[in-house]
Amino acid sequence: MSGEDNLLRLVEAEEPDENNYHLQDQVGFILRKAHQRHVSIFAAHIGDLTPPQFAALAKLYDIGETSQNQLGTLIAMDAATVKGVIDRLKARGLVELSKHEVDKRRLLVNLTPEGREAIERLIPLARSITEETLAPLTAKEAATFLRLLAKLA
Amino acid sequence: MSGEDNLLRLVEAEEPDENNYHLQDQVGFILRKAHQRHVSIFAAHIGDLTPPQFAALAKLYDIGETSQNQLGTLIAMDAATVKGVIDRLKARGLVELSKHEVDKRRLLVNLTPEGREAIERLIPLARSITEETLAPLTAKEAATFLRLLAKLA
DNA sequence: GCAAATTCATTCGTATGCAAATGATATCAA
DNA sequence: TTGATATCATTTGCATACGAATGAATTTGC
Numbered sequence: 405m406s407g408e409d410n411l412l413r414l415v416e417a418e419e420p421d422e423n424n425y426h427l428q429d430q431v432g433f434i435l436r437k438a439h440q441r442h443v444s445i446f447a448a449h450i451g452d453l454t455p456p457q458f459a460a461l462a463k464l465y466d467i468g469e470t471s472q473n474q475l476g477t478l479i480a481m482d483a484a485t486v487k488g489v490i491d492r493l494k495a496r497g498l499v500e501l502s503k504h505e506v507d508k509r510r511l512l513v514n515l516t517p518e519g520r521e522a523i524e525r526l527i528p529l530a531r532s533i534t535e536e537t538l539a540p541l542t543a544k545e546a547a548t549f550l551r552l553l554a555k556l557a
Numbered sequence: 558m559s560g561e562d563n564l565l566r567l568v569e570a571e572e573p574d575e576n577n578y579h580l581q582d583q584v585g586f587i588l589r590k591a592h593q594r595h596v597s598i599f600a601a602h603i604g605d606l607t608p609p610q611f612a613a614l615a616k617l618y619d620i621g622e623t624s625q626n627q628l629g630t631l632i633a634m635d636a637a638t639v640k641g642v643i644d645r646l647k648a649r650g651l652v653e654l655s656k657h658e659v660d661k662r663r664l665l666v667n668l669t670p671e672g673r674e675a676i677e678r679l680i681p682l683a684r685s686i687t688e689e690t691l692a693p694l695t696a697k698e699a700a701t702f703l704r705l706l707a708k709l710a
Numbered sequence: 711g712c713a714a715a716t717t718c719a720t721t722c723g724t725a726t727g728c729a730a731a732t733g734a735t736a737t738c739a740a
Numbered sequence: 741t742t743g744a745t746a747t748c749a750t751t752t753g754c755a756t757a758c759g760a761a762t763g764a765a766t767t768t769g770c
């Protein structure tokens with residue numbers, strides 16, 4: 405029956421099933437899809453800010469004023485990407501920029517009062533986003549997943 | 558000691574540690590970093606093709622000719638994104654386009670001989686990429702991780 | 711103390727990724 | 741049959757993401 409059909413198919417294909425490549429089983433492909441799903445959940449909860457923009461605000465709220473480059477390192481963005489993100493946050497009045505007094509290469513970034521207010525308002529929503537993203541897993545599975553995911557990141 | 562310092566810090570902050578928001582512990586942030594790492598590994602092994610371009614070729618190799626829209630569904634890309642990917646693969650001679658005889662809305666996509674040759678050459682490299690991406694995990698952890706990741710994607 | 715190397719930031723080019731609007735075609739339903 | 745819907749593809753606009761090149765400022769090494 406099914407087994408014979410599979411055997412026949414494999415013989416016809418002249419290669420065992422293990423040698424076939426299934427895109428949908430590859431970690432990179434699934435990782436990309438999981439990330440897409442998260443971004444979609446994020447957008448449904450926080451429509452007027454992207455995850456990278458939120459990350460920048462949350463990190464500034466956590467550590468206070470820092471250089472654009474240092475901020476990029478902390479939120480895993482290269483220099484070109486972080487510049488664009490900060491430019492857009494600045495245009496919306498959520499962060500302000502200033503020059504480092506000593507090291508003239510550095511551009512300091514800090515939250516404005518509006519930015520602080522925004523991030524304080526958004527953090528509860530971010531908790532919901534995390535919760536919804538992990539909703540397909542049990543609490544135990546979610547803990548395991550986060551532990552293993554952190555190892556890969 | 559350390560315990561007293563922590564207590565003091567929490568009292569000063571006037572909130573328990575559980576109420577703090579740590580960006581680096583959020584699933585979305587780690588997911589984004591893990592995806593970035595995978596893309597970087599991919600680029601180190603396959604420099605002249607991106608993961609989405611590879612996904613398109615691999616899926617066409619798997620299922621044969623299909624419409625651009627259907628291909629997008631199978632590789633998790635919206636219509637606008639898949640168009641750009643296919644345009645670039647076409648410009649490189651790896652896929653060819655044709656009109657559907659019956660349904661004039663549809664644009665059929667198929668591998669060229671060069672595209673077939675390319676994907677056959679690249680699949681072994683893709684296996685290495687998967688392996689390297691999962692390298693921080695044991696075999697058992699990797700199996701668990703893929704199972705849980707699939708639930709989220 | 712000075713030349714070399716490094717760091718910080720910017721700019722350019724290319725490639726996803728998605729929302730929204732549009733046009734062409736096909737299907738459904740009254 | 742025809743009018744309303746739905747599907748397929750394209751285009752535009754915006755937002756990451758990163759490599760490479762550039763320039764300014766700092767640090768290192770000798």
